[in-house]
Amino acid sequence: MTATEHVNLAQFMEGVKRRNPGQVEFVQAVQEVAEDIFDYIQDKKAYHEYQILRRIAEPDRVVSFRICWEDDRGNIRVQRGWRVQNNNAIGPYKGGIRFHRDVNESVLKFLAFEQTFKNSLTGLPMGGGKGGANFNPKGKSDHEVMRFCQSFMTELYRHVGSDTDVPAGDIGVGAREIGYMFGQYKRITNQFTGVLTGKGLEYGGSLIRSEATGYGAVYFLQNMLARVGDSIEGKSCVISGSGNVATHAAEKVNQLGGRVLTLSDSGGFIYDREGIGEEKLNWVKEHKTRSRGRIADYVKEFRHAEFHEGKRQWGVPCELALPCATQNELEGNDAKTLIENGCVGISEGANMPTNLEGVHRFKDAGILFAPGKAANAGGVAVSGLEMSQNSARISWKEEEVQQLLVDIMRGIHDRCVEYGGTPGSEHIDYVRGANIAGFIKVADAMLAYGVV
Ligand code: NDP
Ligand code: 2IT
Numbered sequence: 001m002t003a004t005e006h007v008n009l010a011q012f013m014e015g016v017k018r019r020n021p022g023q024v025e026f027v028q029a030v031q032e033v034a035e036d037i038f039d040y041i042q043d044k045k046a047y048h049e050y051q052i053l054r055r056i057a058e059p060d061r062v063v064s065f066r067i068c069w070e071d072d073r074g075n076i077r078v079q080r081g082w083r084v085q086n087n088n089a090i091g092p093y094k095g096g097i098r099f100h101r102d103v104n105e106s107v108l109k110f111l112a113f114e115q116t117f118k119n120s121l122t123g124l125p126m127g128g129g130k131g132g133a134n135f136n137p138k139g140k141s142d143h144e145v146m147r148f149c150q151s152f153m154t155e156l157y158r159h160v161g162s163d164t165d166v167p168a169g170d171i172g173v174g175a176r177e178i179g180y181m182f183g184q185y186k187r188i189t190n191q192f193t194g195v196l197t198g199k200g201l202e203y204g205g206s207l208i209r210s211e212a213t214g215y216g217a218v219y220f221l222q223n224m225l226a227r228v229g230d231s232i233e234g235k236s237c238v239i240s241g242s243g244n245v246a247t248h249a250a251e252k253v254n255q256l257g258g259r260v261l262t263l264s265d266s267g268g269f270i271y272d273r274e275g276i277g278e279e280k281l282n283w284v285k286e287h288k289t290r291s292r293g294r295i296a297d298y299v300k301e302f303r304h305a306e307f308h309e310g311k312r313q314w315g316v317p318c319e320l321a322l323p324c325a326t327q328n329e330l331e332g333n334d335a336k337t338l339i340e341n342g343c344v345g346i347s348e349g350a351n352m353p354t355n356l357e358g359v360h361r362f363k364d365a366g367i368l369f370a371p372g373k374a375a376n377a378g379g380v381a382v383s384g385l386e387m388s389q390n391s392a393r394i395s396w397k398e399e400e401v402q403q404l405l406v407d408i409m410r411g412i413h414d415r416c417v418e419y420g421g422t423p424g425s426e427h428i429d430y431v432r433g434a435n436i437a438g439f440i441k442v443a444d445a446m447l448a449y450g451v452v
Contacts, residue, residue, distance in 0.1 A: 009038040016057060023106035025327060028356055029113050030057045032371075036435040040419075050451065052443045059086045059112060060093075062105065065155040067133060069147045071140075081152055083131035083159050083167075086112035089445040092163055093129030094119055094380060094387075096170030099148075099177065101136035107327070108132055111170075114351055115380070117438030118373040121412045124384035129165055131156065137172045138292075149180035157185050162193040162390070168383050169198040171326065174244060174289070175210070179203075194390030197383035201395075206386035208401040209379070214248025214349060216378015216409050217322060217370075221347040222256065223413035224368040224430070230344070233257035238318040240264045241325030242288050242295045245349040245376065249322050250281055262313040264325060265295040269313040272298075272305040317341040324349030332357030339365045348372035359431060366427050374412050374434035381408045 007015075016030050034053060041047040067079040082105060085093045095115040098108070108130045116128025135148055160167060169178055178198045185195050192204075199205035208215075218232070225231055235258045239246050242263040250260045259275040263284060272280070280302060287293040287301075299307045314321070314334035321343050323330050327350065335358035338346070345368040348354065352372055354362065362369035382405055389395055412434075419440075420433020 025106045026109040029110035033435045036432040040436050059084050061085050067151045069151045079133050079135045081133040082108050084108045084112035086128040087116045088127035089442050091125035091127045093165035094126035095130040096168045097173045098132035098170040099135045099172035103132045103134045114373050118377045120438045120441045122377050122381040146180045150184040153181045153184035157188050197386040207398045209382045211248045212382035213245045213379030215252045217347045217349040217375045218252035219409040220370050220375040235319040237320040238262045238313050238316050239322045246324035247285050249349050268309040270298045321346045323353035327352040328355045330354045335361040347375040349376050371431045
């Protein structure tokens with residue numbers, strides 16, 4: 001018998017906290033996974049002996065670097081950037097880049113850890129990574145963003161590559177930023193390779209990549225509802241965020257006959273009782289993405305709607321909820337309110353939007369609750385398809401990618417059902433299902449490699 005067999009969940013988490021002081025988001029993400037995995041591996045000796053979870057919860061490496069750039073007034077600005085390469089047991093590191101004022105090492109470590117399980121769930125050969133910088137794109141000119149992206153890539157290029165680590169977008173990083181970063185990578189290396197995904201269609205991007213995360217989160221909800229004989233049609237839906245994921249989730253809810261009541265940004269939320277239909281949604285996309293405006297302006301355009309400054313939308317009565325903005329935006333009390341108001345299904349478009357107390361409340365209430373690592377995997381899945389297209393130097397048709405996305409989301413759903421079932425009950429714990437199904441593939445690959 002080895003000493004590691006005696007480590008219980010509490011002792012394991014004590015170690016994680018001790019080794020990662022102050023990294024609350026990272027500890028939270030590990031805790032949520034460890035709660036399920038410890039139970040699952042109780043009788044699986046090899047996973048203990050080879051310290052698999054302990055190793056997945058220690059990034060392969062964290063690269064941290066300085067980024068200098070010049071703003072439009074000639075001031076020299078200094079930012080901090082990171083790339084967290086969490087685990088490459090089943091494929092090259094893969095995961096987005098986030099530019100946001102609040103980015104720090106803890107946030108990127110939690111995202112890279114989650115990404116490892118998410119990417120495994122897609123069934124595609126991708127390891128887990130994440131990167132970013134504490135750069136606030138709000139109010140910056142195009143040229144400032146360009147200079148920042150170029151400076152960021154001038155360091156990042158030596159750590160990434162189409163078979164090593166393939167970044168993509170995330171909060172604050174969309175088509176514009178990917179274009180600037182790809183341009184700089186190509187300039188430095190003189191290579192045109194699939195080093196980034198989420199690229200423009202003119203230079204190796206895939207159809208449906210922009211839509212994939214939001215659409216996928218709604219497909220996941222659709223799969224959960226279908227399993228219990230229900231559907232999205234006619235249901236009211238509360239969505240947070242108004243970026244890439246939120247607007248495409250809203251688009252798919254509309255297409256499937258649901259009614260979207262809210263969208264938000266960091267300034268507050270808008271509530272439109274008449275529903276945010278296609279035309280209004282197109283206005284939001286244009287306003288938020290192209291004009292980089294605020295969601296508050298929605299009520300100037302659509303005067304019947306309400307804007308709730310500095311508030312979150314979880315008190316708006318609804319049947320479905322899709323948190324699509326950021327981590328820990330839905331807390332225990334919000335979960336309680338949603339449950340009391342009769343919400344029947346939640347699908348996380350964002351990464352870890354529900355805090356641990358909220359997750360426990362949803363689990364205990366036995367309602368349909370899809371964790372981000374399963375529900376928002378459609379984005380990285382289509383990134384995986386973009387990598388395949390780049391390697392083969394071809395572009396697939398829209399219908400092909402659409403169908404693959406639908407199939408991949410159904411596959412993830414079914415894997416969660418396989419591992420999230422409860423004996424003697426019809427209920428599926430999708431959190432447990434996603435954690436275990438995501439873990440197994442990575443763990444077994446790690447066992448195959450021995451101690452490396
Ligand atoms: P965007 O930058 O396109 O949009 C982010 C949205 O969230 C904006 O409306 C933004 O408001 C809001 N937001 C960001 N930070 C906060 C905050 N601290 N408080 C309140 N609102 C906030 O990002 P995405 O839509 O791409 O990403 C949203 C979420 O989805 C993230 O959790 C991301 O990790 C996750 N995700 C994204 C994927 C993708 O393919 N893009 C794939 C899988 C997950 P404001 O404009 O005011 O900042
Ligand atoms: O969180 C995520 O899955 C993403 N931001 C997308 C990652 C990717 O590589 O497409």
